[in-house]
Amino acid sequence: MEPLDASLSHRDTADDSINGDVNWFTKTGIDNTNDQLLRPAEEAVHGRNDFRQKMKRLLKSASDLQAAKTKEELEQQIKKYQQDDDSLEDRAIAAMNGATQSHSKYETNRKTGVKKVGRIAQLFVKRFADFMQCYSGVIEVLKGAGQMYGIVAYETLSIFLVVIINKGGNDSKIADLLGDLRKSFPQLSDWKKIYPTVSIKTLVAEVYKQVIDFARDASLYFTHFSTRLWRAIGRPPSMGIDNTVGAIRGKLAAVNAEAMIQLHKRTKNIDLTVQESHREIKKLKDLNDVLVASYKHLQEDYQAFREEITERERLEDIQKLELFKDTLKISYPSPETDITACNEVLNRAFRNTPHSPKSPKIAHVQMSLDLLNTCDEYLRWRNLSQSCILVLSGRTASDGRSNHGYTNSWLSPATVQVTEEGRNEGRKVAYYCCHPDIRAESHRAKDVLQSLIYQILEWKPDVLRHKNQSFLSSVRSEAWRESASEKEAINAVLRLLREVLTGLKDVGVITIVVDRLDLCEEKIFVVMDALVDFIGSIVDESCVVKMMVVLDPAHGYWDAENLEGKHAERVMLRQDWNQRQLSPLEMQRKKQSY
Secondary structure, three states: OEEHHHHHHOOOOOOHHHOOOOOOOOOOOOOOHHHHHOHHHHHHHHOHHHHHHHHHHHOOOOOOOEEOOOHHHHHHHHHHHHHOHHHHHHHHHHHHHHHHHHHHHHHHHHHOOHHHHHHHHHHHHHHHHHHHHHHHHHHHHHHOOOHHHHHHHHHHHHHHHHHHHHHOOOOHHHHHHHHHHHHHOOOOOOHHHOOOOHHHHHHHHHHHHHHHHHHHHHHHHHHOHHHHHHHHOOOOOOOOHHHHHHHHHHHHHHHHHHHHHHHHHHHHHHHHHHHHHHHHHHHHHHHHHHHHHHHHHHHHHHHHHHHHHHHHHHHHHHHHHHHHHHHHOOOOOOHHHOHHHHHHHHHHHOOOOOOOOOOOOOOEOOOOHHHHOOOHHHHHHHHOOOOEEEEEEOOOOOOOOOOOOOOOOOOHHHHHHHHHHHHHOOOEEEEEEOOOOOOOOOEOHHHHHHHHHHHHHHHOHHHHHHHHHHHHHHHOOHHHOOOOOHHHHHHHHHHHHHHHHHHHHHHOOEEEEEEOHHHEOOOHHHHHHHHHHHHHHOOOOOOOEEEEEEEOOOOOOOOHHHHOOOOHHHEEEEOOOOOOEOOHHHHHHHHHHO
16 A cells, blocks of 8 residues: 555556456447446546545645555555554544534533444444455456556545544444445355346446445545534535435346346256257267167177188188198198007007016116106207207117017107197197107108198198298299209208298297107208208297207117207207116116006
């Protein structure tokens, strides 16, 4: 706040940042509509200077009084008076004594008393504060058109408060009038909630002006000495204050009525909109139900279509696989790939135990997973993350088999055990045994590899959808024909195997197990060297191939000396793993275990 003299000469400034969201008026409309609506408020602003000059003359003995220019400053001024009860009482008594001298003092002390005068002043401050809170809503609306409207209104109310406290503190009528006016304001916590029609804008601008006129008239009324004297002796002249208050009440009643009318209109419109929305929502819901049902049917049809397509593709894949098998000229399934039958033959061949009727005092070591797990080469082969080959080679004792006439290798059970263990664990294992019966027969390495290729394709026949023509071209190539050399034919088949494996990168580690590869017609070193080169050529970590081969050197000995420096880290070779007799101590332990 500033002293009254300073405020009268202060140059007004606007601060748009305090406008808030109130924006009923703009300073100038395109059609000057707002200028016309703001005319009463403009008149109040134009009357400011004349009111200042009059109050300056009348309050020349109170130059220390202060005038607020904002709502916050006026609230601080009210708070100061509310906290200073003794000052209010003294000012009220002083105002009474200054107006009536000894006669008024005598009458007041006799009829009302000092305490009553103080209570009247306190009542006025309270009602003024309540009134100001209601009226400030109107002021804030007008501030949307310019800060000057706020400055003029708060300044006028501030002067009015000072004057009443200092000059009219014993007059309860002003407090009563303010109380009545406060009740007339719309019961709204925020004027922004009123829909600003042209009628309401007009009424609000007029209320703004009339309240300022009321405050100015009352301020002038209580600063005239003669007026206060007449009022002190009970015969006040008509100053038009009552008429102004009546007009304000009428305007506020009109605002209330207009606001209620607009509220009912908006409520009705909202209700109609809600009803229409409900109808639209129901239509949309019904349409949505139809679309959902249609979508469900389409989904079912699509699912049935996809299943039909999938089944058709599966059958086509099987058909292509069978045609490809015919092209390879292989028989599958066959005794060589029947692991159950091969295992039965091996079980009959190796039943030589300490209790065997044939040789009750002689027994030999038999192959088992426990024994295999003692082999360092096997453990390295199993744990290596790269493609690699395990070669187990050893002789079978002449009396290590159960019956004469069997030519099976004592190492062969390892191939069955590795295959069954891998398949039981869900791994992909292709198996081929060149010695499926009790006696050895020769096989072609090409047939062995072709059977393995078919087994691998059987896991994922859809590879043929994109690779069938390429595979057929390989099979029909010159290198594949019977006239080709052993090495060329084997390498041609291995190239096809490598191409097949590229389509199975998502199946995990692929294990290929071949038992008794030494029974192949081709030279063993040609076959084994080709397999080592094949394993060494697989460098893609997404395609890991682990191959296991069992050899019996009695039929074909592979000299591994040429391996030095040639994929040696990928080859795990256990040579001369010959079957031996059990020692007496081992036999005793065997007997105790049965």
